[in-house]
Amino acid sequence: MEQGTSKLVSEQSLKKFCNAVLCKAGVPADEASVVVDNLVQADLRGVDSHGVVRFPIYIKRLLDGGTNATPRPKVLRDSPTAVVYDGDNGLGHLVGVRAMQLAIDKSHEHGGCAFVAVRNSNHFGAAAYYAEMAARQNMIGFAFTIGAINHMTPWGGAEAMLGNNPFAVAFPTPTGDPIVLDMACSIAARGKIIVAAKEGKPIPADWATGPDGLPTTDAVEALKGFVVPVGGPKGYALTLTVGLLSTMLSGAFFGSEVGDLYEKTGEAQNSGHLFGVLPVAAFDEVPNYMARIQKGMDDIRNAKRAPGVDRIYLPGEREQLSLLSRRENGLPLGEGLWRELQELAQRYDVPLTHID
């Protein structure tokens, strides 16, 4: 079992559990399964920060009325290449999948590039899931989202006005497993600062600032402050860009309007996303593209390695290996998360069992 984990759970058990809880929280069964496939995929891929660790807050928001369990999303504007989609405050995973599917369908129908701008959505989990949907249809896929909490300042600022906004880009490959970039814009995840604060340890000077906007190595001060963007002003410009892409075309919340996923759980977040697809076939014969990207993958993988490095990975490759391993061996859940899920299990009378 991976270190620091308490329980191993099979993919099937975890999905069954999450499905049952979502249904008891009022989500229709077919929609619950769309959400759960997306959610658990993040855990399978080893991106634990965006998987079931967020499940309890999603449920809380459904119960408190901050998220709509039975949304009726609708298309507000429609054309062959540009769509605006209103998620009716549904779970972000559901709204996101429907919106990216719309982009893919538009592209299949018209043979061209298509973008879908989303409003009235919620935290949608890991961006890679959506970009990969497109890549598996031989399209380059883009997914941008506004973060569900503001944790970053403008460069030089001392006020959280920006999310650590993530985005993903996925490329079709001959094996079917996409090359996929999925990144947010901070140097270090806020979770690492939380751990350091709990252990009373200092943090590197470039991870965070205190509430005054000045660098700090004190993890407790850092938690009152802000995470620092990757590359300083570069990361600031990047997270601002991802935030604007995700909100300005659709009218989702940005800047001072953005709420907090974990607070005011009875209020809608009006989160925004932007999904896009560039179908390979619109630019070239697919086999030509596949030959090119295979050569590119070979170049990267076969590059001379630094001492002590066994293997060079393409973006998304470690996650794919995690998926195969965890599908086979089960998903490790930390102690705190296990307890939270057991509380949900009791409340909803839905069992969650571990493997060993």
Added chain:
Amino acid sequence: MEQGTSKLVSEQSLKKFCNAVLCKAGVPADEASVVVDNLVQADLRGVDSHGVVRFPIYIKRLLDGGTNATPRPKVLRDSPTAVVYDGDNGLGHLVGVRAMQLAIDKSHEHGGCAFVAVRNSNHFGAAAYYAEMAARQNMIGFAFTIGAINHMTPWGGAEAMLGNNPFAVAFPTPTGDPIVLDMACSIAARGKIIVAAKEGKPIPADWATGPDGLPTTDAVEALKGFVVPVGGPKGYALTLTVGLLSTMLSGAFFGSEVGDLYEKTGEAQNSGHLFGVLPVAAFDEVPNYMARIQKGMDDIRNAKRAPGVDRIYLPGEREQLSLLSRRENGLPLGEGLWRELQELAQRYDVPLTHID
């Protein structure tokens, strides 16, 4: 005058000089002026690394046959949303402007999103120029390019297989001056390492690796090695993504195929770019978008500031202020660059005079 500079040159003199030299190197006058406007715009915006500092190598490549002075670019594939454009090995600035204009024209014609993938191009200068072209037409503009030299390794590698690939995204704003992100993927520009090496000074441990792929603070070793991507594996994935976007749809060179702008100046580089536009009007009424982005800009600018910070800038705003100032006061050119330009002035019998 700015520190470390030798001469101040007016915008008009510099443009006239560059135009004349390009014409003497065989470039038709109307095409030369497209290139020069683009090139000098980078200097005006304060992005000196991508302006006339590259002019001597562009001229050398034209003379040595590595770049085609009289290209006949052509559309290889055409559709309302996806175009493949062959630059016929013309100057990247010319090919890039023509290609982005194609994307803008497609969008005006069909009212939708449009992307143009480019092959057989060359170093195109600063990516912001192209993205801003779209933004000034009320479109969100994207510009991606493959770098003209490989300076980066795959993460864990010890072989230059990736460029420090830049990209730009620009947003229309109510003032007409776009918000524009323009970034490459390294922590520090290679130019800073060159300066440290000349001065015999060490560099921070996270800027570069030696030729073995391991971190070094020795600037001389670093110059034999590789620049480090911003955020480590994040920057690796990002530069790979920008590289794939710029080349895979068009069949431009990638990875081991990529040459060196400064070497083999008689061989074509087959550089690739990707340009894209999302017209605001396809998603919402333009005034609605403008009201939203104005509010977003106000949020960022008016955020509480860290101690000692006078003003918070939006991406592209410092560059716009530089442009206004340098248009008024002239462009500062370093001593080395001034000498190089004077050599061109003598060779082509074209005067370049400074202001004072």
